[in-house]
Amino acid sequence: MIHNKLTKYADIKQFTNVLECGFVKSPPLELSGSWADIPFHGDAPLVLELGCGRGEYSIAMAERSAEKNFIGIDIKGARLWFGAKAALEEGLGNVFFVRMQIEHINALFPRASVDEIWIPFPDPHTNHPSRDTKRRLTSPVFLNRYREVLKAGGIVHLKTDHRVFYEYSLETITRGGGNIISHTDDLYNSERAGDTAGIKTAFEKRYTGRGIAIKYIEFSL
Ligand SMILES: C[S@@+](CC[C@H](N)C(=O)[O-])C[C@H]1O[C@@H](n2cnc3c(N)ncnc32)[C@H](O)[C@@H]1O
Incomplete structure (x- = not known):
């Protein structure tokens, strides 16, 4: 069967491993109650992937x-479909997907409920810096959102191809009182090369294929 965007949207409504909130201006009230519907809201360490594609x-x-x-x-259901489908086909019971804006994570995740956050290749939003920096996933407002949901000592991992975004992130994390555990502007020529789980996303392969160095920041908040 050919899966175009519409069939993917229809599919994820049926998938048992996807919670759909969609694009909304303010967080829907029922979102806070949805936490209990996610199959694993128990004691095991919880890891989020933001902008998971x-x-x-x-x-x-x-x-x-x-x-x-x-x-x-991720907000894009047609991308998230791939992960959710793969998890269902593999019978992976420890992974779940939420279609929502990251802006609303505090409405879904209780305070101090998350152990680790991965942010692989977020949009750098550099076209209109004066207007768009607040949309960056390492802007002060987003860092505060993460701080609330992270447990004490929780770790955030950021990977990017984009130098301006990398430097902006180092600055906002430091200014916001975060602790940079390690950082490199050339991950695969650094001593951290083997430490980032060795996973390469679709976007990462695109950049490394063009010879662009991958930047990485590990930090706590
Ligand atoms: C450049 S893509 C990277 C996708 C994936 N992480 C990868 O490395 O292949 C950025 C992703 O973040 C998602 N995204 C960006 N801003 C978002 C937001 N505020 N809320 C939810 N998803 C967002 C986009 O829909 C997109 O899938």
């Missing part, structure tokens, strides 16, 4: 770490 990190990490739970979040 096809969910490559969530799937690969869930395959490797059965003792942890993973939730991939």
Whole structure:
């Protein structure tokens, strides 16, 4: 069967491993109650992948770490479909997907409920810096959202191809009182090369294929 966008949207409504909130201005009230509908809101460490696209990190990490739970979040249902379908076909019970704006994560995740966050290749939003920096996933407002849901000592991993975004992120994390654990502007020529789970997302392969160095920041908030 050919899966175009519309059939993918229809599919994810039926998938048992997807919660759909869609694009809304303010977080829907019922979202806070949805936490209990996610099959694993128990004690196992919880890892989020923000802007998960096809969910490559969530799937690969869930395959490797059965003792942890993973939730991939993205607003684009047709991308998220790939991860959710792969998880269902593999019978992976420790990975789940949420179609929502990352802006609303505090409405879904209780305070201090998340152990780790991965942010692979977020949109750098550099076309109109004066207007768009607040949309960056490392802007102060987003960092505060993460701070609320992370447990004490929780870790955030950021990968990007984009130098301006990388430097902006180092600055906002530091200014916002975060702690940079390690960073490199050339991951695969650094001592951290083997430490980032060795997973390459669709976007990452595109950039490395063009010879662009991958930048990486590990931090806490
Ligand atoms: C450049 S793509 C990277 C996708 C994937 N992480 C990868 O590396 O292949 C950025 C993704 O973040 C998602 N995204 C960007 N801003 C978002 C937001 N505020 N809320 C939810 N998803 C967002 C987009 O829909 C897109 O899938």
